[in-house]
Amino acid sequence: MSGVPDDFDPKKLSGEDKSYLNDIKFDQSISCSPVDKPRKCTDMLCCIIFTCAFVGMFVASIYGYMAGEPWKLVAPLDGDNNICGYTDKTATGGANYADYKHLYIGDISNALSPVSIASVSVFEFGVCVKECPTEKTDVIECIPTGEVKDCNGIADAGDAYTSYELLSYCIPVYDSLPETL
Secondary structure: OOOOOOOOOHHHHHOOOOHHHHOOOOOHHHHOOOOOOOOOOOOHHHHHHHHHHHHHHHHHHHHHHHHOOHHHHOOOEOOOOOEOOOOOOOOHHHOOOOOOOEEEEOOHHHHOOHHHHHHOOHHHHEEEEOOOOOOOOOOOOEEOOOOOOOOOHHHHOOOOOOEEEEOOEEEEOHHHOOOOO
């Protein structure tokens, strides 16, 4: 949309007769600022739909927080997909995971080997433990999985490492990892 009328002839500007300017009609609303223009409510239906959706999401969030267990969304999973720290009736072997809140990578040598990285996830070697081991000689209390059958056999194989807890994960201390890694 242009403010120049369709019948405007720029050749008439060069002449001395300027009477043609009296015949040109310009749209006066073009010169108004957005504040001065008369405003209309054109998006009322969209505003109502947005408000209903916003209120619905707010109600659903409160209901989900009150009736559900939102911390399960960030809780670690062991190699058999059991949630560490939560007892589930479908847990492998009917084990009680309530006291085992941390995830420890049990067989770190196999988990980080080039062959297993290409074929399986590092977390398939994860086991739920009661406490993250702070020394290589610490006894590890865990619930074995399909990949890690014995948590305390790790120290015998030379794969034990120290760790610290971060958001329910046992993060390895770099200097304590086996030399091959």
